[in-house]
Amino acid sequence: MTENRAALPVKDSKYFISRELSWLNFALRVLELTASPDLPLLEKVKFAGIMGMLHDEFAMKRLGGLRNIKRRKPNKVLDGGRTPGEEIIACREELRQQSDKVGRLVESHLRPAMNQAGIALLDYENLDVEQRRYADRFYRDAVEPILTPLAVDASHPFPFISNLGLNVAVTGEGKKSGRGKFVRLKIPANRPRWVKLPAAGASSQVAVPLEQVVAANVCRFFPDWKKLKTYFFRVIRAAKDNPWERLDVDEHEQELQPGCIIGMVTAELTYRKFAGVTLLQVSEDMPENLQLWLASQLQMDPDDIIAIKGLLATADLMKFNVEGRSDLRDPPFTPTPHPRLADPAMDDPETFFQEIRAGDILVHLPYQCFDTSVLRFIRYAASDPKVLAIKLTIYRTSKDSPIMQALMEAAGRGKQVVVLVEITARFDEAPNIAWGKKLERAGVHVVYGMERLKTHVKLAMVIREEQSGIRRYVHVSTGNYNVQTAKVYEDLGILSCNRLLGENVAALFNELTGGVSSHGYDMLMVAPHNLRERFVELIHREVAHARGGRSCGIFAKMNQLQDCDMIRELYMASSAGVPIELNIRGLCCLRAGVPGLSDNIRVYSTIGRFLEHSRIYRFENGGDPEFFIGSADWMRRNLNRRMETIVPVVDSILKVQLDEILNILKKDNCSAWDMHPDGSYRRRVPAKGEEKRSAHEMFMRRATGA
Missing domain, CATH: 3.30.1840.10 (Polyphosphate kinase middle domain)
Known part of the structure; x- marks a missing residue:
């Protein structure tokens, strides 16, 4: 190879x-x-x-x-x-x-x-x-x-x-x-x-x-x-390029001097004006x-x-802004509560956490309701007397964020609250600095990112004291903790109390806040530590399955694909006979369908009513498929110069749900664009007599049961 x-x-x-x-x-x-x-x-x-x-x-x-x-x-x-x-x-x-x-x-x-x-x-x-x-x-x-x-x-x-x-x-x-x-x-x-x-x-x-x-x-x-x-x-x-993400250099070439990150970001904002x-x-x-x-x-x-x-x-x-005129807009859509969180009994924190203990919950935004799932998780953590601590990462959030309000209330109740506010999130630097200062005044422990590594992970952890002892509850997401974008961004998140996942997330938070690198990420894939290596191993495993005549295949859904080393690995897997489907919303530097290079690679882009934002990775694995979701695209910056997390999906029911999502995206015949070998894209159109199938419309009908 x-x-x-x-x-x-x-x-x-x-x-x-x-x-x-x-x-x-x-x-x-x-x-x-x-x-x-x-x-x-x-x-x-x-x-x-x-x-x-x-x-x-x-x-x-x-x-x-x-x-x-x-x-x-x-x-x-x-x-x-x-x-x-x-x-x-x-x-x-x-x-x-x-x-x-x-x-x-x-x-x-x-x-x-x-x-x-x-x-x-x-x-x-x-x-x-x-x-x-x-x-x-x-x-x-x-x-x-x-x-x-x-x-x-x-x-x-x-x-x-x-x-x-x-x-x-x-x-x-x-x-x-x-x-x-x-x-x-x-x-x-x-x-x-x-x-x-x-x-x-x-x-x-x-x-x-x-x-x-x-x-x-x-x-x-x-x-x-x-x-x-x-x-x-x-x-x-x-x-100006983010100080930790220079456009044209690898991380070992950076020559920035350590210093106050807030001062550095403030200087960047001044630079941007002039x-x-x-x-x-x-x-x-x-x-x-x-x-x-x-x-x-x-x-x-x-x-x-x-x-x-x-x-x-x-x-x-x-x-x-136009008042009224619903006839000139998309038909209104109201997200529905997740089926497992729709019972009125979920108004009780004890019942809510009990439901998470019963099995992992996959929340699909914006089709399923953010307020009754993720926001409820944070609010209950803030008010529940059994909760001892809350830890959360903020990359982009809304102006009047109820999540931030809940965290400040939790600190006021004496809970240990830690928030990593990434203040180098481009174009959100100023509001993130303001939120960080407001959280600090409320008694929240605030960390302003990590030196030389932008923190892009989307994680929340709640530590709860129960009759059986201390238990960790986690939310692993592909999107930000933002009530506004949760209405228009397509994202996925898992609510879980898996013991090993909780231990890994706890170790990651210790690294984010304490600067002590952990080598114990057994379940999590974490950039820049092991994420690239683990993905390469998974691709190589599919190549081995192909050469052994076993079932193989790769399906990756992400926002952008640019990392040249990952593209090389995909080209080699294609040459070995591995079928590869890539659903990539934005930029893609790989050429699909080129004879002798990427014959087995198909790339398409879904663009429509909602902004596709989730990352899903599926590896066929000889007939025993493995699924992963998380915050990272296959971009050089995501793999080398950011803190990112990808988590394996272990619950068999969630695997079926992810397969359903991927199959709906494949069936789209009107809001998907297929890449051609020259790099151009062509929009799909229904065949004569074929019913129009928009992925977003199908997801809305699926959520509401229509």
């Missing part, structure tokens, strides 16, 4: 797809979903907003990271065979094409359809007299007082342009001097982006973009200008000479300018 591994170079695009372009291919699938004729209109608007968010995130994280590599190692060959400069050019072109498609979708399809449906998002120039009067009055009363025009001239240097802010560029000439002038106005983020106006005609709701209202009234600032014109622009800046520009979005009508002048003032590459047709900052479409 060593010789075969050497024959598959990472830096060859024949074997590995570019991480960045695969990421953008995921965005393209979301865009295709947005254009689906059978998707309700307001769901399309939401997904168009998601596209804007994805593009912003890509420009901040991936383009920013590539620029860092190009600056330090310009000749480095990346996975997929390109240098950083070549990769930036390829990504820039794909991003430009996608931005154009999003713009045309919003302007030519969504806004006309919204108007026809009576929820018009109009341009200022199309407002009637009464609507203009209302918009202008809103501007004078609620917007103009907080605007600050910033001129650029001999006395005023070019102002700093903040990340993701929407701006109006005002140009003109002095009436007397005839000299050209430029002023920048920042659209205030504390005003509504979509200004609601009095409805008219058949419309039940009318709104206009705030920047257009500002532009229409900007002449009030400049009564002595002539040839006044306005244009819109927006700057996207790099998000980081270099990765993208400049401008309105399509902005003259080229003004675009180039802005680029020079921002000290950026002019090639990183993207002219946008229609609205800028389309991520704000996710905030386009």
Whole structure:
């Protein structure tokens, strides 16, 4: 196998797809979903907003990271065979094409359809007299007082342009001097982006973009200008690599000095505000000479300018609130309690913990209720006098988290409460720091992550004193302890009091809080200790079964697949005859179905109403299948530079339930995209006369018994 591994170079695009372009291919699938004729209109608007968010995130994280590599190692060959400069050019072109498609979708399809449906998002120039009067009055009363025009001239240097802010560029000439002038106005983020106006005609709701209202009234600032014109622009800046997760180096290459992690993360947040520009979005009508002048003032590459047709900052479409109009949304879905937790007797903590003792419980979110399972588990732990201690990891959580409230109440009752708050969770650093300080004030023992290793594990443990002695109850999850995302993210979690699992989780918490590495993870697979090695062993075992003529196969469901060593192992398993199915929502650097390389590998992506987020790993094992769930994808960062956990599923009933989940995903014929050998994806469509089967719809019917 060593010789075969050497024959598959990472830096060859024949074997590995570019991480960045695969990421953008995921965005393209979301865009295709947005254009689906059978998707309700307001769901399309939401997904168009998601596209804007994805593009912003890509420009901040991936383009920013590539620029860092190009600056330090310009000749480095990346996975997929390109240098950083070549990769930036390829990504820039794909991003430009996608931005154009999003713009045309919003302007030519969504806004006309919204108007026809009576929820018009109009341009200022199309407002009637009464609507203009209302918009202008809103501007004078609620917007103009907080605007600050910033001129650029001999006395005023070019102002700093903040990340993701929407701006109006005002140009003109002095009436007397005839000299050209430029002023920048920042659209205030504390005003509504979509200004609601009095409805008219058949419309039940009318709104206009705030920047257009500002532009229409900007002449009030400049009564002595002539040839006044306005244009819109927006700057996207790099998000610095997480200090423990440098994009282009292995962990042994890092040269960071130990120090206060809170101070380090705070410095990162400051950096993010002032980081270099990765993208400049401008309105399509902005003259080229003004675009180039802005680029020079921002000290950026002019090639990183993207002219946008229609609205800028389309991520704000996710905030386009419409009252009522259920006819334009997905039918409402209410999660159902898990069958074993639905009895009214579960309102008693003793009965609830007794049910966990009766056997492991697999909770499938968002189809089964988070509040009556995971949240109840934490709340009961906080109030039950038999509970002595609670330990939990927080990676991302909600603003008004009832879990955090329960933990603070538990500490107030004298219980030992320990929370690991990962404050390097990208884009959640500030709220996580705030939660950590609030927990500390309530008497909770707070740990702010581990040095050099981001903590991505999703674990909770409750220690309870019972008649038979001390017992550990654990929750092992694929998702975060977040009541909001639990409604829209597909995730799995196991409630268990398995003795060995409890001991392993306790040892892991001791490592997370005490910094003492444990070598006793018999049941847990833990990165960076044994997770990669255990997965490789499982793959090799399937190869041995294939060569021995026994039943074999690998099914892996994850968010992303990028680790080149794991991809090599999968290629070798495929060559040995192991059938492999990979359900990967996002980026995938493996090429599926390539003759002589990956003939036996099938890759598909499920995208729909809910965000696929769970990780499931199934190994056929000669006819005695083994299942695993947990927090880790097969990414280099997950395997090498993070604390991650994967747990084997030992309960036979849970194994059957996981098989049912995987089979439903396989049967999807309308919200799954199949990868082709060239790396492109094609959406599945029902055959003629075939019933439409959406995995998410099937899961909802399964949960409700419909």
